[in-house]
Amino acid sequence: MARKETPTQPPRRGAQQHRIQFADRSRSWRRHHALVARQALVRLRQTPVASLMTLAVLAIALALPGFLFTALSNLQTLTSGWDPEPRIALYMQTELSDQSVDSFSRELLLRDDLSSVELISRDKGLEDFRRYTAFADLLDYFDHNPLPAVIMVTPLSSDPVQLPLLQAELQALPGVNEAQLDMEWVQRLNAIIALAKRGSYVLGGLLAMAVLLVVGNTVRMTIESRRDEIIVSKLVGATDAWVRRPFLYSGFWYGLIGGLLAWLLVQMALLMLTEPAQALADLYLNRFEISGLGLVGTLSLLATSALLGLTGSWLAVTRHLNEIEPGES
Amino acid sequence: MAAIRFSNVSKRYASGQDALLNLDFELESGEMAFLTGHSGAGKSTLLRLIMLMERPSRGQIWVGQQDLSRLHRSQIPYLRRQIGVVFQNHHLLFDRSIFDNVALPLQISGYDPADAARRVRAALDKVGLLAREKHNPITLSTGEQQRVGIARAIVHKPRLLLADEPTGNLDPQLSEDIMRLFGQFNQVGTTVLIASHDLSLINRMRHRMLTLRNGRLVADG
Numbered sequence: 001m002a003r004k005e006t007p008t009q010p011p012r013r014g015a016q017q018h019r020i021q022f023a024d025r026s027r028s029w030r031r032h033h034a035l036v037a038r039q040a041l042v043r044l045r046q047t048p049v050a051s052l053m054t055l056a057v058l059a060i061a062l063a064l065p066g067f068l069f070t071a072l073s074n075l076q077t078l079t080s081g082w083d084p085e086p087r088i089a090l091y092m093q094t095e096l097s098d099q100s101v102d103s104f105s106r107e108l109l110l111r112d113d114l115s116s117v118e119l120i121s122r123d124k125g126l127e128d129f130r131r132y133t134a135f136a137d138l139l140d141y142f143d144h145n146p147l148p149a150v151i152m153v154t155p156l157s158s159d160p161v162q163l164p165l166l167q168a169e170l171q172a173l174p175g176v177n178e179a180q181l182d183m184e185w186v187q188r189l190n191a192i193i194a195l196a197k198r199g200s201y202v203l204g205g206l207l208a209m210a211v212l213l214v215v216g217n218t219v220r221m222t223i224e225s226r227r228d229e230i231i232v233s234k235l236v237g238a239t240d241a242w243v244r245r246p247f248l249y250s251g252f253w254y255g256l257i258g259g260l261l262a263w264l265l266v267q268m269a270l271l272m273l274t275e276p277a278q279a280l281a282d283l284y285l286n287r288f289e290i291s292g293l294g295l296v297g298t299l300s301l302l303a304t305s306a307l308l309g310l311t312g313s314w315l316a317v318t319r320h321l322n323e324i325e326p327g328e329s
Numbered sequence: 330m331a332a333i334r335f336s337n338v339s340k341r342y343a344s345g346q347d348a349l350l351n352l353d354f355e356l357e358s359g360e361m362a363f364l365t366g367h368s369g370a371g372k373s374t375l376l377r378l379i380m381l382m383e384r385p386s387r388g389q390i391w392v393g394q395q396d397l398s399r400l401h402r403s404q405i406p407y408l409r410r411q412i413g414v415v416f417q418n419h420h421l422l423f424d425r426s427i428f429d430n431v432a433l434p435l436q437i438s439g440y441d442p443a444d445a446a447r448r449v450r451a452a453l454d455k456v457g458l459l460a461r462e463k464h465n466p467i468t469l470s471t472g473e474q475q476r477v478g479i480a481r482a483i484v485h486k487p488r489l490l491l492a493d494e495p496t497g498n499l500d501p502q503l504s505e506d507i508m509r510l511f512g513q514f515n516q517v518g519t520t521v522l523i524a525s526h527d528l529s530l531i532n533r534m535r536h537r538m539l540t541l542r543n544g545r546l547v548a549d550g
Contacts, residue, residue, distance in 0.1 A: 028439030232420050235380070236434040236481070237410035240403070326382050 032245070040249035043222075044257075054218050058258025058305070061211050063265035065204035066293065066301050070266055071273075072197050074290055076190075078281065086158055088167055090151040091178045098122065101149045104175055108153060113166065118152040125150060132283060148177060208308055211258070215251050215312030223247060223320050235326045247317045248310060255309015259302045266301075267292055331391065332358040332489055332520035333379060338388030340374055340544075348374040350544040352388070356522060358488070361515040363531045364524040366541035372524035373417075375541070376491050379522075380414060381405050392489065410438055413482035413519075415492035419474050421466040421481075427453070428462040431481045438485060452484040453477075456510065472503040479507065483514055490514055492523040496530065504530055 044051045092101050098121060105119040120128075125147040130136045139146075155166050163181055171179035223230070230243055270292055277290045293301060333356040340349040349371045356362055364372050377383045378390055381397060390397045392408060400408060413434075421430050431452055435445040453459045456476035461469070466477050475495060482490060492511065496504035508523075508530060515521045525531055531538060540548035 024441065025439050028441070031442070032436070032439070228420070229422055229424070232422060233433065233437060234406070235382075235409060235414060235416075235420065236437055237406045237408075238437045239406045242406075242437055326380075 032242070036246045037249045037253075040246050041253055043246075043250060044253055054214060054254060055258050055261060057214055058211055058254060058309075059261030059265055061207045061214070062258055062262035062301065062305050062308075063269075065200055065207055066262055066266045066297075067269055068196075068200035068203065070270060070291075070293055070297065072193055072200065074270075074277075075193055077291065086155065086163055087182055088153050088155060088163075088170060089180045089182060090153065090170055090173075090176050091180070092149040092151065093175055093177045094122075094146070094148045096149070096175055098149070100175070101151070104173075105151050108151065113156050114153045115156045116152075116154040120150040120152065122147055122149045208304075211255070211305075211308045212312040212315065215254050215309050216316040218254065219247050219251050219313040219316040220320055222250060223316065223324070227324055230321070230324045231326045234324075240321065243321060244317050247321075248313050251309040251311075251313020251316075252306055253309070255312070256302060256306040258309065259305025262305065263293065263298055263301055330358050330393075331355040332360065332393060333522065334391040335375075336389045336391075338378065338385045338390055340371075340378065340383065341386045347544050349378075349385075349541075352544075352546055354539060354546060354549060356520060358393075358520055359515070359518050360537065361512065361521040362523075362537040362539055363534070364522060364539045364541065365526060365528065365531060368526065370541040371544040372526075372541060373493055374544075376414075376493050376522070376524055379489075379491060380412060381408060406437075410434070410485065411488055413485070413487035413490045415475070415478050415482045415490070415495045417494040417497050419478035421474055421477055423465060423467045425465075426463050427458065427466050427469070427477050430466055430477055431484050434481060434485045440485075448484055449480075452480040455483070455513075456480045472499050472507075475499065475507065476510075479510060483519075486519075488520060490519050490521045492521075492525075494525055495523060496525060496527055501530070505533075508534055 092104070096104075101121070102119065105117055108114060108117045122145050126139070126145050129147065130139065153170070155163060157163070157166075167179050167181045170176060233243055270290055274290045292298075335352045335354050338349060338352040339347065341347050352375070364375060366372055374383065378385055378397075379392060381400065385398075393411070395408060397408070422433075428446075428449055431449045432445055435448060440448070450459060450462065453462055456479050458469075458473060458476055458480065461473075466474055469477065475498075479492075479495065482492070490511070495511070496507055499507065504527060511521050511523060512534070537550065538548070539546060
């Protein structure tokens with residue numbers, strides 16, 4: 001049954017034949033990566049229920065901060081339409097004729113401390129009021145249009161010290177009933193958003209730790225179930241990196257697939273919000289479209305997820321793999 | 330040149346028990362020897378020291394040119410790749426085919442798959458199990474499993490072949506077949522060291538015999 005070699009050959013020829021070139025080694029390294037990546041994925045499929053449960057936990061943990069970030073940046077986009085340029089609304093005296101209001105607004109255009117002037121005539125105001133508010137019936141109680149003409153001006157400077165001065169100056173102009181600086185509530189809203197963002201960082205950090213622990217624990221159990229394989233591999237000359245590789249890949253897949261599912265959850269949640277958000281925006285005469293994670297957001301969600309999975313499995317592997325040495329068996 | 334050299338090697342376990350005491354011997358390259366003694370005499374410990382599954386408490390061990398006491402943990406895998414080991418409990422993996430079991434050392438060393446497949450088939454042919462390559466080793470008899478273990482130990486043509494009670498659970502006829510197999514590997518230049526307590530079999534083989542008693546080398550020849 002043996003395949004005899006000719007006795008004239010020098011005895012060590014066998015060992016020399018087995019020397020592996022560097023190019024071969026790097027090729028085999030890549031080949032092993034591809035193989036192990038595929039096998040790790042197959043292993044996830046082999047225990048579908050357990051894998052899905054783990055992935056669901058990961059997806060939820062990853063989706064929460066993802067959703068918060070998206071919601072907050074949407075809110076910021078929404079307010080950015082108003083925010084950077086504080087506007088002053090000049091409520092004109094109702095006795096003024098449309099014509100004099102019009103010429104007053106033209107005069108304002110000449111000022112060099114205003115960047116824009118927009119006139120909302122009394123009729124236009126009435127029309128908007130009817131269309132966008134639920135109080136249209138109220139108007140029936142009046143026999144004439146009770147609304148004043150409004151001139152929206154945008155100051156060039158957004159300096160918080162200058163603005164009130166300008167406001168007072170405009171208020172003092174003849175014909176102006178009241179000049180209202182509508183900046184404070186936007187500032188307040190922005191402060192709240194900033195706070196919420198900070199909060200979502202904290203939440204995100206905590207959930208990232210949860211992801212690390214979940215992946216770490218799952219990988220730890222995989223390591224336990226493959227104890228024999230690890231010992232045999234080490235006995236026939238596997239390096240630590242070789243033994244570690246399949247577990248790192250399963251952590252990576254857990255993270256990446258969990259991230260994909262999280263992306264799906266976020267997009268679905270945003271889809272559900274689109275309609276009410278649109279209605280709300282319409283109410284404020286604002287053109288606003290809810291935006292999803294976007295390309296950058298999606299990529300960073302996936303990259304973060306994969307990295308967290310990788311890190312979680314790395315922690316588990318370094319902690320448990322050294323305990324499994326053939327010497328102790 | 331010596332394939333294995335032990336110089337004043339002792340191994341004491343944490344329990345205070347001396348597994349090996351002041352061991353001195355050399356095994357020449359291309360030599361074949363048996364390691365014998367009662368169970369607990371230190372045979373397995375000696376093999377485990379060569380594999381660096383354990384470190385000696387005292388003394389020095391060389392495998393080829395390599396001083397094992399200077400070998401860093403990260404270099405151990407490369408030492409083990411030069412050695413083929415047949416284990417008493419054969420350590421086969423039952424989650425994969427016989428072929429994949431034998432291919433494992435080649436896969437770890439990074440052989441090209443086609444080349445590896447050729448070598449795996451050659452090794453399986455040598456132990457007479459080529460026809461069963463696709464089976465799971467769990468379907469094999471103990472003797473056949475042992476032969477798969479041998480095929481895995483020699484598939485990468487190691488310079489040094491170690492075996493720990495390779496015939497432990499086998500009937501005399503199978504035992505002799507397996508010992509003859511080791512003899513064939515030795516004839517093509519492999520250094521072979523076999524731990525066994527099957528004295529009648531060993532005596533028939535007419536090779537060098539190292540006898541251990543209570544951790545000491547009491548006979549060599």
